[in-house]
Amino acid sequence: MATHLSHFSNAKTNFSINTKSKLGRSSAPTVVAAAQNQSYWASIDAEIDTYLKKALPIRPPESVFEPMHHLTFAAPRTTASALCVAACELVGGDPSLAMVAASAIHLMHAAAYTHQHLPLTDRPRPKSEPTVQHKYGPNIELLTGDGIIPFGLELLARSVDSARSNPTRILRVIMEITRASGSQGVVDGQYKELGIDGSEITGLELIEYVCKKKEGELHACGAACGAILGGGAEDEIEILRNFGLYAGMVQGMTAKENPMMEAKIERLKEMALKELGSFDGKKARLELISSLVEPSLCAAYT
Amino acid sequence: MATHLSHFSNAKTNFSINTKSKLGRSSAPTVVAAAQNQSYWASIDAEIDTYLKKALPIRPPESVFEPMHHLTFAAPRTTASALCVAACELVGGDPSLAMVAASAIHLMHAAAYTHQHLPLTDRPRPKSEPTVQHKYGPNIELLTGDGIIPFGLELLARSVDSARSNPTRILRVIMEITRASGSQGVVDGQYKELGIDGSEITGLELIEYVCKKKEGELHACGAACGAILGGGAEDEIEILRNFGLYAGMVQGMTAKENPMMEAKIERLKEMALKELGSFDGKKARLELISSLVEPSLCAAYT
Numbered sequence: 001m002a003t004h005l006s007h008f009s010n011a012k013t014n015f016s017i018n019t020k021s022k023l024g025r026s027s028a029p030t031v032v033a034a035a036q037n038q039s040y041w042a043s044i045d046a047e048i049d050t051y052l053k054k055a056l057p058i059r060p061p062e063s064v065f066e067p068m069h070h071l072t073f074a075a076p077r078t079t080a081s082a083l084c085v086a087a088c089e090l091v092g093g094d095p096s097l098a099m100v101a102a103s104a105i106h107l108m109h110a111a112a113y114t115h116q117h118l119p120l121t122d123r124p125r126p127k128s129e130p131t132v133q134h135k136y137g138p139n140i141e142l143l144t145g146d147g148i149i150p151f152g153l154e155l156l157a158r159s160v161d162s163a164r165s166n167p168t169r170i171l172r173v174i175m176e177i178t179r180a181s182g183s184q185g186v187v188d189g190q191y192k193e194l195g196i197d198g199s200e201i202t203g204l205e206l207i208e209y210v211c212k213k214k215e216g217e218l219h220a221c222g223a224a225c226g227a228i229l230g231g232g233a234e235d236e237i238e239i240l241r242n243f244g245l246y247a248g249m250v251q252g253m254t255a256k257e258n259p260m261m262e263a264k265i266e267r268l269k270e271m272a273l274k275e276l277g278s279f280d281g282k283k284a285r286l287e288l289i290s291s292l293v294e295p296s297l298c299a300a301y302t
Numbered sequence: 303m304a305t306h307l308s309h310f311s312n313a314k315t316n317f318s319i320n321t322k323s324k325l326g327r328s329s330a331p332t333v334v335a336a337a338q339n340q341s342y343w344a345s346i347d348a349e350i351d352t353y354l355k356k357a358l359p360i361r362p363p364e365s366v367f368e369p370m371h372h373l374t375f376a377a378p379r380t381t382a383s384a385l386c387v388a389a390c391e392l393v394g395g396d397p398s399l400a401m402v403a404a405s406a407i408h409l410m411h412a413a414a415y416t417h418q419h420l421p422l423t424d425r426p427r428p429k430s431e432p433t434v435q436h437k438y439g440p441n442i443e444l445l446t447g448d449g450i451i452p453f454g455l456e457l458l459a460r461s462v463d464s465a466r467s468n469p470t471r472i473l474r475v476i477m478e479i480t481r482a483s484g485s486q487g488v489v490d491g492q493y494k495e496l497g498i499d500g501s502e503i504t505g506l507e508l509i510e511y512v513c514k515k516k517e518g519e520l521h522a523c524g525a526a527c528g529a530i531l532g533g534g535a536e537d538e539i540e541i542l543r544n545f546g547l548y549a550g551m552v553q554g555m556t557a558k559e560n561p562m563m564e565a566k567i568e569r570l571k572e573m574a575l576k577e578l579g580s581f582d583g584k585k586a587r588l589e590l591i592s593s594l595v596e597p598s599l600c601a602a603y604t
Contacts, residue, residue, distance in 0.1 A: 063499030064485045108452075115448055119423065122439035137424035139498050142444070146417055146492075147485030149451050150410075154480035160473045167469035171462045174476065178456035183366045183449030190448075196441050197365030 037291035044082040044095075048106060049073075051099045055155055067136050067144040068151070074135070075110035078215070079251060079292055080222035080244070086289050087223040087240045090281055093230020100159040101173050101225045107152030108181040109218060111145040116190055118142060123194065153178070166229075173225045180221035189213030204260060211252030212245070219248025219292075239279050246272035247292045254295065269293040339593035346384040346397075350408060351375075353401045357457055369438050369446040370453070376437070377412035380517070381553060381594055382524035382546070388591050389525040389542045392583055395532020402461040403475050403527040409454030410483035411520060413447040418492055420444060425496065455480070468531075475527045482523035491515030506562060513554030514547070521550025521594075541581050548574035549594045556597065571595040 056072060058065050081102040088098035117132040118141055134141065156174055160167050179185060191197040193210045201209055223244030227237040246268045253261050253268070272293050276286055291297055360371050383404040390400035419434040420443055436443065458476055462469050481487060493499040495512045503511055525546030529539040548570045555563050555570070574595050578588055593599055 061485075061490055061493070061499065063501070064490050064493055068485055112448065115444055118444065120440040120444065121421065121423065123441045137498075138422040139425045139496060140493075142417055142420065142422065143489050143492055143496075143498075144485075146414065146447070146451070147489040149448070150455075150480035150484035153452075153455050154477055154484065157473045157476040157480065160470065167473055168462065171459045171469055171472060174459040175456055178452035178459065182452035182456065183370055183446075184363075187445050187449040188363055188366050190445055191363070191366055191442075194441060194445075196439075196445075197363065199365070 033287075034291070034294060034296040037288060037294065037297060040288050040291070041079065041082050041086075041297065044085045044102075045077060047095075047099065048081050048085070048102050052103050052106065055103065056151070064144075064147060067140050068147055070135060071114050071141065071144050072107060072110045072148060075106075075113040078106065078109045078218060079297070080109065080215070080218040080248060081106040082222075083219055083244055083247070083289075083292060084222035084226040084229075086292075087226030087232075087244070088230035089226075090240070090279075090285050090289055091227050091230040091232030091236050093226075093232070094164075097164065097229045098226045100155050101177070101229055102222070104152035104156050104177055105218065105222050105225070107148050107155075108177060108186070111148040111152075112181065112186050112190065114141050114145040114148070116194075149181075169228050172228050176221045176225050176228070180217045185217040185221070186214050189217075204258075204264070207253065207256055207258070207261065208249070208264065211249045211256075215248040215252030216245045217248070219244035219251065223247075236279065239275050243272050243275040243289075246275065250293045335589075336593070336596060336598040339590060339596065340599060342590050342593070343381065343384050343388075343599065346387045346404075347379060349397075349401065350383050350387070350404050354405050354408065357405060358453070366446075366449060369442050370449055372437060373416050373443065373446050374409060374412045374450060377408075377415040380408065380411045380520060381599070382411065382517070382520040382550060383408040384524075385521055385546055385549070385591075385594060386524040386528040386531075388594075389528030389534075389546070390532035391528075392542070392581075392587050392591055393529045393532040393534030393538050395528075395534070396466075399466065399531045400528045402457050403479070403531055404524070406454035406458050406479055407520065407524050407527070409450050409457075410479060410488070413450040413454075414483065414488050414492065414516075416443050416447040416450070418496075451483075471530050474530050478523045478527050478530070482519045487519040487523070488516050491519075506560075506566070509555065509558055509560070509563065510551070510566065513551045513558075517550040517554030518547045519550070521546035521553065525549075538581065541577050545574050545577040545591075548577065552595045 052072060056065070056069055058069050084102040084105055085095045085098045089095045117134075118138050119134075120138070136144070153174060156170060156177070159165055160170055181187070189210045189212070192199055192201070192206060192213065199206070220241045221244070223240035224237050227240045232240070250265055250268050250272065253265050273290055276290050279286060354374060358367070358371055358374060360367050386404040386407055387397045387400045391397045419436075420440050421436075422440070438446070455476060458472060458479070461467055462472055483489070491512045491514070494501055494503075494508060494515065501508070522543045523546070525542040526539050529542045534542070552567055552570045552574065555567050575592055578592050581588060
């Protein structure tokens with residue numbers, strides 16, 4: 001498989017590559033397509049929400065589960081979760097197979113977001129971020145994050161009870177998610193972003209590194225997990241992982257709203273679409289998934 | 303199986319039950335036995351250390367992995383890890399099968415310990431605890447804990463690559479560990495201990511609840527995981543889980559050094575030994591594992 005589909009990367013659709021275009025420029029047909037794409041991602045998000053609300057009811061001890069519930073849904077969305085479901089569908093899997101992994105990815109993201117915004121004595125609040133509203137004090141937010149991380153992985157491990165589950169695939173997904181959210185992924189990005197690691201890299205290079213480790217690797221993980229759970233072939237998993245990495249970086253870097261990054265973002269979009277161009281799949285589905293790098297979609301999420 | 307072995311619970315050994323005895327009272331033969339028991343647990347700890355040091359080298363990014371390495375080994379020991387290995391051996395499994403789970407339990411414990419001792423703006427330092435030495439600032443300690451949790455579970459998920467591994471058992475162990483270390487286990491205990499949940503329980507009842515959720519459930523988890531990985535029968539797993547719960551509570555409550563808790567501790571020891579009394583296993587091994595509730599062993603760990 002994995003043949004280059006020239007009709008895909010050259011098609012005159014909303015996902016066609018035009019490295020010369022300004023971010024956000026759009027014509028009427030693109031607006032329609034963009035709305036369709038947004039509704040695709042929004043419908044996946046709604047399903048993940050439904051799943052999470054059922055999995056995470058406010059139950060005793062309420063003092064623990066109420067903040068857990070709140071902070072899970074208070075964290076901004078990451079498209080890494082929806083990408084997990086979309087990738088599963090793209091490789092021909094039933095999207096419901098990816099729902100637990102997509103939820104676990106959101107939970108890891110919500111815990112990381114909560115901890116990154118804890119006001120600590122030795123942590124200057126990042127200049128670029130608006131003041132985060134805290135419903136709880138740091139004590140509760142810290143422990144709640146600590147409860148959310150194992151909860152996400154518990155959900156995954158428990159999903160083995162489902163008749164359609166595959167233990168080896170679930171373990172592989174746990175490996176992917178723990179690696180992406182841990183010390184070689186999101187946590188490394190947070191170290192760099194918070195400037196606590198004495199790193200030599202600065203400026204745009206630093207932003208790129210942070211976006212790679214945070215949004216990039218989380219999206220790469222989401223895409224790979226979806227492909228694994230959907231029963232994708234190894235080359236499909238790797239194509240989707242690469243697409244996720246680039247698309248996640250586009251998402252992260254677009255959110256920085258730094259005009260000096262536009263060229264780099266365009267290059268990453270191109271790389272993302274090139275990966276998909278080598279994917280032997282249904283054109284309509286490829287169009288939907290490729291819309292992840294579109295400015296309107298990025299804007300809806302950031 | 304699971305017949306009551308009267309020779310065990312009535313034996314005149316260091317693990318015999320004497321609810322009238324003062325904690326720590328010992329005669330000469332008991333001292334010898336206690337030394338043997340301590341060396342048993344110490345040898346398991348040394349193996350876990352060796353495994354962890356190999357699994358967690360100081361590698362790039364060093365700014366992330368150096369604190370991770372340090373905080374993993376700076377946390378006090380929990381016998382829940384060694385109990386995991388001992389339980390595996392008791393049900394007839396090769397103890398090496400439990401080494402990853404034992405290490406993961408230590409990692410969860412180390413992360414929880416690190417986060418519980420973070421100086422937060424709304425967190426009064428617990429009166430009963432000595433001042434904890436911090437090598438790093440709260441910023442680094444927070445993120446390092448966040449890296450340690452997924453790392454422990456990643457090690458477990460990765461262990462499926464071993465030829466002798468059993469994916470279903472590993473998933474079950476991940477479920478056990480995430481549940482015990484999350485919002486219904488250790489995190490719940492921390493909420494209560496830090497007094498941030500508006501709980502109605504106070505005094506000795508509160509201490510008992512905290513010790514149940516923290517040391518109790520972590521030891522129950524350790525014992526159950528060891529029995530699962532060693533291929534124990536369901537009733538063996540449950541006996542060892544109960545033993546672990548009581549033994550962990552004994553460990554936690556003994557550390558409080560509160561004379562008003564002595565009677566309760568003795569009752570828990572009795573319950574722990576009664577569980578083992580219904581276990582159909584080698585007497586010498588049962589003696590070793592039962593030594594977990596002995597005061598000299600508790601003292602060595604707290």
